Amino acid sequence: xxxxxxxxxxxxxxxxxxxxxxxxxxxxxxxxxxxxxxxxxxxxxxxxxxxxxxxxxxxxxxxxxxxxxxxxxxxxxxxxxxxxxxxxxxxxxxxxxxxxxxxxxxxxxxxxxxxxxxxxxxxxxxxxxxxxxxxxxxxxxxxxxxxxxxxxxxxxxxxxxxxxxxxxxxxxxxxxxxxxxxxxxxxxxxxxxxxxxxxxxxxxxxxxxxxxxxxxxxxxxxxxxxxxxxxxxxxxxxxxxxxxxxxxxxxxxxxxxxxxxxxxxxxxxxxxxxxxxxxxxxxxxxxxxxxxxxxxxxxxxxxxxxxxxxxxxxxxxxxxxxxxxxxxxxxxxxxxxxxxxxxxxxxxxxxxxxxxxxxxxxxxxxxxxxxxxxxxxxxxxxxxxxxxxxxxxxxxxxxxxxxxxxxxxxxxxxxxxxxxxxxxxxxxxxxxxxxxxxxxxxxxxxxxxxxxxxxxxxxx
Amino acid sequence: xxxxxxxxxxxxxxxxxxxxxxxxxxxxxxxxxxxxxxxxxxxxxxxxxxxxxxxxxxxxxxxxxxxxxxxxxxxxxxxxxxxxxxxxxxxxxxxxxxxxxxxxxxxxxxxxxxxxxxxxxxxxxxxxxxxxxxxxxxxxxxxxxxxxxxxxxxxxxxxxxxxxxxxxxxxxxxxxxxxxxxxxxxxxxxxxxxxxxxxxxxxxxxxxxxxxxxxxxxxxxxxxxxxxxxxxxxxxxxxxxxxxxxxxxxxxxxxxxxxxxxxxxxxxxxxxxxxxxxxxxxxxxxxxxxxxxxxxxxxxxxxxxxxxxxxxxxxxxxxxxxxxxxxxxxxxxxxxxxxxxxxxxxxxxxxxxxxxxxxxxxxxxxxxxxxxxxxxxxxxxxxxxxxxxxxxxxxxxxxxxxxxxxxxxxxxxxxxxxxxxxxxxxxxxxxxxxxxxxxxxxxxxxxxxxxxxxxxxxxx
Numbered sequence: 067x068x069x070x071x072x073x074x075x076x077x078x079x080x081x082x083x084x085x086x087x088x089x090x091x092x093x094x095x096x097x098x099x100x101x102x103x104x105x106x107x108x109x110x111x112x113x114x115x116x117x118x119x120x121x122x123x124x125x126x127x128x129x130x131x132x133x134x135x136x137x138x139x140x141x142x143x144x145x146x147x148x149x150x151x152x153x154x155x156x157x158x159x160x161x162x163x164x165x166x167x168x169x170x171x172x173x174x175x176x177x178x179x180x181x182x183x184x185x186x187x188x189x190x191x192x193x194x195x196x197x198x199x200x201x202x203x204x205x206x207x208x209x210x211x212x213x214x215x216x217x218x219x220x221x222x223x224x225x226x227x228x229x230x231x232x233x234x235x236x237x238x239x240x241x242x243x244x245x246x247x248x249x250x251x252x253x254x255x256x257x258x259x260x261x262x263x264x265x266x267x268x269x270x271x272x273x274x275x276x277x278x279x280x281x282x283x284x285x286x287x288x289x290x291x292x293x294x295x296x297x298x299x300x301x302x303x304x305x306x307x308x309x310x311x312x313x314x315x316x317x318x319x320x321x322x323x324x325x326x327x328x329x330x331x332x333x334x335x336x337x338x339x340x341x342x343x344x345x346x347x348x349x350x351x352x353x354x355x356x357x358x359x360x361x362x363x364x365x366x367x368x369x370x371x372x373x374x375x376x377x378x379x380x381x382x383x384x385x386x387x388x389x390x391x392x393x394x395x396x397x398x399x400x401x402x403x404x405x406x407x408x409x410x411x412x413x414x415x416x417x418x419x420x421x422x423x424x425x426x427x428x429x430x431x432x433x434x435x436x437x438x439x440x441x442x443x444x445x446x447x448x449x450x451x452x453x454x455x456x457x458x459x460x461x462x463x464x465x466x467x468x469x470x471x472x473x474x475x476x477x478x479x480x481x482x483x484x485x486x487x488x489x490x491x492x493x494x495x496x497x498x499x500x501x502x503x504x505x506x507x508x509x510x511x512x513x514x515x516x517x518x519x520x521x522x523x524x525x526x
Numbered sequence: 527x528x529x530x531x532x533x534x535x536x537x538x539x540x541x542x543x544x545x546x547x548x549x550x551x552x553x554x555x556x557x558x559x560x561x562x563x564x565x566x567x568x569x570x571x572x573x574x575x576x577x578x579x580x581x582x583x584x585x586x587x588x589x590x591x592x593x594x595x596x597x598x599x600x601x602x603x604x605x606x607x608x609x610x611x612x613x614x615x616x617x618x619x620x621x622x623x624x625x626x627x628x629x630x631x632x633x634x635x636x637x638x639x640x641x642x643x644x645x646x647x648x649x650x651x652x653x654x655x656x657x658x659x660x661x662x663x664x665x666x667x668x669x670x671x672x673x674x675x676x677x678x679x680x681x682x683x684x685x686x687x688x689x690x691x692x693x694x695x696x697x698x699x700x701x702x703x704x705x706x707x708x709x710x711x712x713x714x715x716x717x718x719x720x721x722x723x724x725x726x727x728x729x730x731x732x733x734x735x736x737x738x739x740x741x742x743x744x745x746x747x748x749x750x751x752x753x754x755x756x757x758x759x760x761x762x763x764x765x766x767x768x769x770x771x772x773x774x775x776x777x778x779x780x781x782x783x784x785x786x787x788x789x790x791x792x793x794x795x796x797x798x799x800x801x802x803x804x805x806x807x808x809x810x811x812x813x814x815x816x817x818x819x820x821x822x823x824x825x826x827x828x829x830x831x832x833x834x835x836x837x838x839x840x841x842x843x844x845x846x847x848x849x850x851x852x853x854x855x856x857x858x859x860x861x862x863x864x865x866x867x868x869x870x871x872x873x874x875x876x877x878x879x880x881x882x883x884x885x886x887x888x889x890x891x892x893x894x895x896x897x898x899x900x901x902x903x904x905x906x907x908x909x910x911x912x913x914x915x916x917x918x919x920x921x922x923x924x925x926x927x928x929x930x931x932x933x934x935x936x937x938x939x940x941x942x943x944x945x946x947x948x949x950x951x952x953x954x955x956x957x958x959x960x961x962x963x964x965x966x967x968x969x970x971x972x973x974x975x976x977x978x979x980x981x982x983x984x985x986x
Contacts, residue, residue, distance in 0.1 A: 153792070153793045193793070219782075219783070220782070221782070222785065222786030222789050222790070223785060223786075223789055224792055238793055322679075322680070322681070322682070322968075323679070325682065325683060325968065325969075326679045326682030326683075329682050329684045329698055330682070332613070332684055333613045333653070333684075419879065419880060420879060420880075508782075508785065509785075509969045
């Protein structure tokens with residue numbers, strides 16, 4: 067928490083970090099050119115299925131699925147999906163300097179990023195990356211996450227990624243406290259949590275990977291022992307977050323009641339996923355340059371040729387997922403009996419491993435809703451989009467994983483409703499405190515959209 | 527907790543409950559005859575796959591699976607498995623009498639029970655049971671679990687069943703507190719928790735379904751607030767359980783460390799399940815009377831004709847799963863820094879939805895190990911089986927679900943190691959307190975074998 071309250075660091079001011087990221091952008095010229103899918107080097111369409119696969123069998127595959135569910139207006143559809151069963155590591159190395167925890171962040175270029183270089187975790191490594199025999203080619207710092215003698219694990223959770231586009235893909239989200247000295251390589255900098263949170267107010271600067279790891283770090287170590295609680299932040303919203311994290315018995319619904327709400331919905335909602343060959347996926351077609359929806363909606367899969375200097379390989383081809391529309395990810399929050407509550411939504415998505423996950427109040431990502439057409443908005447979106455400025459607690463555009471997604475951006479928003487305003491809720495929604503939401507998150511219930519928005523919240 | 531400390535009830539002594547169960551047994555004569563599988567009424571083998579299915583498509587199906595894993599000595603095998611995707615309800619209605627919570631338990635016959643009539647929850651209902659349109663034929667009391675105006679939900683958790691025999695089967699484990707009067711039908715009795723726990727010391731009397739629901743009721747409401755803690759039980763073992771449930775920060779491993787242990791194993795263990803036609807399952811064959819393992823091990827699926835009086839239908843046929851050997855389910859426990867810890871094991875089983883679950887220290891159910899041949903015992907089994915009597919905290923034979931399993935019995939044991947005795951542990955094991963184990967259980971990590979043994983623990 068001390069790190070979260072510190073926006074100055076002995077190493078660099080936040081302004082200096084911004085300059086550094088700009089200079090990395092300037093120093094890393096690169097281009098992304100669309101190329102025909104059949105020309106994507108190393109990738110091909112499987113003869114029998116039309117699935118898009120890499121010749122090594124690694125990375126990921128684009129396949130088709132048939133979805134059947136009773137959880138929404140559409141009972142049955144087919145769509146392409148990305149299958150990437152390997153569990154990778156997203157990890158940040160932390161170390162205390164002058165009594166304040168600092169986090170080793172990396173400037174890293176990804177082809178799909180709107181601003182090419184973003185601030186990412188110390189390590190992003192697939193399993194194939196870090197298990198390779200030849201020690202020298204392993205990603206730097208990865209041993210801090212694998213070797214318990216080099217660091218203590220502060221956070222170590224398996225968390226799922228976009229369930230609208232991935233079939234059960236997850237990464238191990240880790241924060242480790244280094245035991246000894248940590249060399250600072252080129253492209254790496256020590257930042258306090260407060261500094262990272264400041265950078266999260268600038269669009270598209272902090273990567274999706276960083277946001278999900280940050281969301282796993284509780285804003286305040288929770289527990290009901292008020293004697294050991296640290297002093298509250300001075301700002302009104304920071305204090306409200308702090309109190310919602312430390313509440314004890316003041317939540318609108320008890321913890322068991324929240325689990326009961328989820329158990330009930332899991333019994334009522336059905337979700338059947340069947341793999342089908344990509345070639346036969348209904349309402350989607352493939353031309354030379356893209357696998358796309360016949361109605362021009364949702365997303366498309368395209369081929370890209372990347373030329374860059376800041377990556378291990380200076381030139382490569384890869385498929386990327388392009389979204390048709392910008393998305394919206396929003397939490398409605400409200401003080402209930404004086405304590406800040408978050409409105410969570412049970413979200414049934416094809417990539418969910420157990421029918422549903424806990425999502426933000428509003429989420430339209432790679433989805434059926436169009437931000438430009440209010441008639442198509444999902445429930446409560448109007449309250450998130452149309453809120454007066456003094457009710458908006460957070461608002462920023464953030465990009466999704468630039469290693470898979472091409473310029474996929476979401477508007478992230480947190481809007482506080484007046485305490486006396488009642489939103490009309492169906493039973494797919496539930497008000498919970500930040501302590502409860504954090505507890506659900508630790509156990510893997512919370513989807514990446516909700517997590518990444520939570521990761522943007524700051525005590526200062 | 528008051529109910530758990532009360533072994534006398536204003537309604538019936540425990541002796542009277544035993545007499546009642548005996549009289550139900552006497553009043554419910556029934557027979558179970560083996561019949562050829564092809565004669566099992568309503569069931570047949572699917573033409574194309576050889577899978578055993580019911581003509582209605584309901585109940586369950588016996589299919590084949592191919593298992594590939596790196597988690598044990600056998601990397602690849604095939605086996606029959608029961609597919610029953612419907613989520614049912616296992617529910618107990620509770621009500622306070624004279625300030626003590628009582629639980630409405632049912633005397634119920636199942637064909638596979640070693641003693642035909644067992645004490646079961648108030649309601650055992652499949653989804654088809656309780657969603658049927660004709661109100662009159664719904665199971666009695668089921669509305670207490672579905673209608674929030676009739677009762678408050680104290681426990682409401684989705685919990686998985688045997689992952690060695692079922693493909694992701696789970697039930698909703700519920701305890702509800704009735705709001706008004708509750709009629710007591712024939713075959714039902716009010717018991718205190720203390721009385722049920724006493725009956726759990728008698729072999730094969732309390733059903734699997736009752737044990738799993740009981741395991742979801744914390745022995746003591748947990749929390750670190752020592753001011754509000756109830757007085758400790760007088761008995762030494764009861765007090766040790768009580769303290770392990772209320773510990774706060776005295777656990778050998780922090781809560782996040784336990785989650786990290788699980789995350790690490792989930793990354794290292796692989797489990798791939800592929801459905802295959804039952805007909806082609808390797809090393810298993812079907813003759814007229816059974817689907818059985820060629821080596822005569824594990825389990826078999828047989829046909830049974832049941833004639834009985836205490837069920838809705840007086841005569842019916844069904845397939846049953848018969849096990850070849852008795853199983854062993856055991857916890858090693860030990861005081862660490864004065865606090866009782868339980869040795870949990872990460873268990874990779876084919877029916878697991880997320881690779882592994884938290885199992886007891888020792889579990890050999892429908893498995894490869896033979897109780898009669900110590901050379902085949904899994905790690906630590908010798909400590910559980912060979913413990914001197916004064917170290918055995920619980921020991922009883924319990925039967926598994928008699929509606930699916932025919933006379934499948936397990937020896938349930940809890941053995942306390944001396945505080946200074948170190949067991950040799952691989953990294954698939956971890957010591958946790960009862961508070962931690964209960965927290966894992968609430969979130970669905972703990973398998974039915976471990977849960978059902980925990981359900982047998984008593985404060986008195």
